[in-house]
Amino acid sequence: MRRSYSQWTRHIITCIGCCLVLSGSLPAMAEKTYELKFATLAPVGSTWADLLQEWADEVKQRSDGRLVFKIYPGGVQGDEPDVLKKIRFGQLHGGAFTGYGIGHIYSPTRALELPFLYSDIDEIDYVRNRFMEEIEQGYRDNGYEMLGWMEVGFIYFFSKQPIRSLDDLKERRIWHWQGDPIGKAFFDASGIAPIPLSIIDVYTSLSTGLIDTVYCPPLGAIALQWFTKTSYVTNVPMANGIGSLVVSRRFYQNLPQDLQKLLKSTGQAIGAKLVAATRKDNQDSLDVLRSKGMKFGLNPEDLDEAQVNDISTRAAQSLMDSGYIPQVTITRIQQWLAEYRADKEQHKAVDAGP
């Protein structure tokens, strides 16, 4: 069938029109930018906030401005449950979370925070590395992508009166972070009746005497000013606080693959920096607390090993019973720890020689 002149003209005009539309949209597609709204409790100017900004700057630079962060520091978007809610509603896309928030994302991760689990930092790193694949999958299944790992650090008891044994804790008015299952499991297993309060009320409650003992990492004691209301700190950590850099799957999957890769690789790197910086800050904080007259007590040798094991086992059991952490997870972590310790012993024996 032959086309008339006017049909040809129309066809050509339509083609040109399509080309123009396409050529107009090509640069627009190439320049599409993505804004990642990211919240953290870390105050402006703190090590954490500075490192997150460094991450944002690197991503912006390496993506030629296609992926930019809008960071909300200092808890301006609310506490961790608020931030998770906003992520679900699409008002935010990601955040830096501590164990408290992580428990709402994939609670088995908090097996890493079981009381009296580790002897040193190397054990933490070993177990976490073995566990990481499962954690990442758990986050994914629940609508989140883990970008990097962080930690809050070893958690100690800060008190107005000295704590010389775990039994002494029963005599204290101990704060319990309201709604935190790990803390509850520890207190139940220890036979302690704590006072549940929101974290916002802790400083005032220490001042009024409603509570006289709190638990947190050394940097937390300084940042939250709790150290000004307490005089004693235990020398044995109760647990190791964890943390994660997280983004919603919806946001992550919407990114082109190269930006997904960039976000993930830089997130892992900044996470490693955050872990190192937190460990240093916590160590420095212990020195500052010492210089401020804080008295250190309850050394590892003061602990009754059988009592510690009993508390640890019972806390784990109650978390399994409630379904917060599955038995298989706890068993696996205990196996990895046993494996690591056996390996370490073997190396020691080899190093010592015949």
Place this chain on the structure above:
Amino acid sequence: MTSISGRQPILDDSLQRLCGALVPLLLLSACSMGTVVVRGTQTILDSGIAAMNRETDLDLAKAAMPANLKLLEGMLIEDPGNKVLRLYAAEGFYGYAYGFVEIEDRERAKQLYRRCYEHARLALEQSGISMDPEASPENELEAAVARAGKAAVPALFWSASCLGNWVNLNRDNPAGIAELSSTAILMRRVLELDETFYHGGAHLFFGVYYGGRSPMFGGNFERAEQHFRRAHEINREQLLLVDLLYAEYLARQRLDRDAFHQHLTRILESPVNLNPDLALVNAIARQRAGILIKSEDDWF
């Protein structure tokens, strides 16, 4: 022994007595000459500071301040116990660091705030508070400060202000963050003794103290609001620094974009001659407001 030879000892004796009287006098005058000169120039200094506060040309003020600060430190070498000079030095280093250095060079500003604090701390000692706020347990510092009277207000104020700004630039350092409570103890006493001192500066301090942190970290937005309101009342709304700090700390922490924008816009639209005695600090506030408002899209 009435001969010439006999008179000689008498002459010698007189000379000796004269010399004995003159030498200490000369020594005394030699020792205090600098002090006398320093004290004599104090009124000129007062006028110089007033003139500086009325300066509207920021470049001129920035260029003039270092020489004045060095002159003050030179005068303090001559008269180290001069509390008034100590406080002028503290105020000068504070103003120079905040107005002209902090934004461009945070590390240098930290050093200048330390220097400011050292001067203020010596004035604090001269006001009867000899303990080092940084090295004292909180309850002991509170007890010492509670004994301080109204005469200690300037030293308390400048110690808290200088240390407070140093802490603000050291939020990444546990040793810095740990000093926050000491500064609050000193400033709380200023509030009790004279809330209007230095344009109600204690209210500004607590506006930032409660407004710049989330409630989890000890922030209290209602209290911050009250302190900013009172600072405005004291200054009849002519101190633009109140609006600046409200926007920078409270509005940002509350994620209140409208308030952030309104307060900064008010500063930028205020006339230069709003209050001639506050011209320099208002010019600094105007300059910083211009920088802050550019962050609006990033922060909200």
